Amino acid sequence: MKILHIIPSVAPIRGGPSRAVLEMVKALQRQGIESEIATTNDNGSGLLEVPLEQQVTYADVPVWFFPRLSPGIAAIREFAVSWSLTNWLQQHLYDYDLLHIHAIFSYPSTIGMAIARQHNHPYLVSPHGLLNRWSLKQQALKKQIYLKLIEQRNLNSSKAVHFTAFAEAQETASLKLIAPSSVIPLGITSPAVIFKAREKLRQKLKLSDSQPILLFLGRIHPKKGLDLLIPALANLRGYQFSLVIAGEGSPDYEQEVHRLIEYHNLSDRTYWLGFVSGVEKDIVLQGSDLFVLTSYSENFGIAVLEALAAGLPVLISDEVALSEVVRQHQVGYVTSLDIRHISEALNQALAGETNLQQMGDWGRQLILEKYTWDRIASNLSEVYTAILKREPIPTLY
Incomplete structure (x- = not known):
């Protein structure tokens, strides 16, 4: 054949x-x-x-x-x-x-x-x-x-x-x-485990060990819902966090996202890494605390699988086709395309109401079994x- x-x-x-x-x-x-x-x-x-x-x-x-x-x-x-x-x-x-x-x-x-x-x-x-x-x-x-x-x-x-x-x-x-x-x-191909990935990522970004990192990884494109995620993050009160954006898009749309981040006073919490691959990508995935993708449409969501394979729990919109899998196996959070609902889910994750480490372990096991x-x-x-x-x-x- x-x-x-x-x-x-x-x-x-x-x-x-x-x-x-x-x-x-x-x-x-x-x-x-x-x-x-x-x-x-x-x-x-x-x-x-x-x-x-x-x-x-x-x-x-x-x-x-x-x-x-x-x-x-x-x-x-x-x-x-x-x-x-x-x-x-x-x-x-x-x-x-x-x-x-x-x-x-x-x-x-x-x-x-x-x-x-x-x-x-x-x-x-x-x-x-x-x-x-x-x-x-x-x-x-x-x-x-x-x-x-x-x-x-x-x-x-x-x-x-x-x-x-x-x-x-x-x-x-x-x-x-x-x-x-x-x-x-x-x-998905399961990545090699990076020794002290959490520590290495925080050293790269000059962040404290206790600082939670929320990761967006993928194409920077209007479909990805950054226009919902950014104001939802701005609604959070009383939480320390950093947003890492790893990916590339058209220069015009990247500038639009920059302006949105500045408008919502998140510039000092946002780190742009550009396109990442190889060991650098593995460090980013394994060193973060929560993967975020509030996309308007994803027929699948390969980046969601990459996050789960790295042991990283996810927060995704219900327009990502893998959302039912995430719900069923309790490996993250699923939210509607609504800024308030996204803020509530982020609040739940950052407040420690659920065990992110356990979610990540379940996600890694799910990948090994089915994907x-x-x-x-x-x-x-x-x-x-x-x-x-x-x-x-x-x-x-």
Whole structure:
């Protein structure tokens, strides 16, 4: 079995789905499933410095990079058009038994589905939250037209639609897709334990040992709900805490968040680390006290898994698809998209009404039991096999 994964970008700046695809392919290879990635050299407003139109090893997996058009118009750059990817896929489609398309509303994903559909070649699609209500409301008219003219047919012709959470599948039900669906979560690789991570993080930030650290880690994007979290933090009275923001976004939106922090008099409590990875990321996760993500929409929330794997309890909105898992296993707090409710949950966490350390231990155990990449790859393998053998698609794991 040979699988080609198509995704617009694997650049770290693109967030969870790009990281997840790389880890997914590694895990599939460990299962004995030959897997490769075809993508562009997209890197946000810039380009990745990688060899083009040849297979290279990137992040320990085989990847084909193709040049992305880079005009001055941001919307066209974001669409990630690549003529050479189109030509290559037309020539090499039958080198692969199955295509696994990641994301929609982007040129590489759309053209990958269209070529496979025209040649009656099997493919499945992972929308990665782009069919969720919040996402479809952004540039709503444009997406409605795109769906009607192109993407609905592409989706309906797929052999399966892969959702990462039951909540994501439920949100998509109104579209009345006819392709079968399967719910398989994303996975996580458990990090190495960092000795004295709490102490090392506080030394880096010049904070006292007793200072609680609240961590936001991820893309700095309007969807992430920082406009709710920051005023909710400002409502807290009588608590010492520091907010660490680890991630990157567009310069304009980062400035907007800076202004919001200044407006709410939280500048002296906020630490910006930028994009973190490797050991630095492990120290930040393992050295913090509470992970916070009051997002307007998350089809899954890979950063939530990363926090739990590090033994860090979480405070998330009920629009994060993992919220039911957090509630069920009591590994954190779930709040509505309301500043007062977020403040109440933060107050509960900082007041010590629950044992954060115990929550963190439960979260780490949950990851080890249910969210390893090897387990996820095994589930995906069953779906691939069912497609190729024309058998019923397994629906829920």
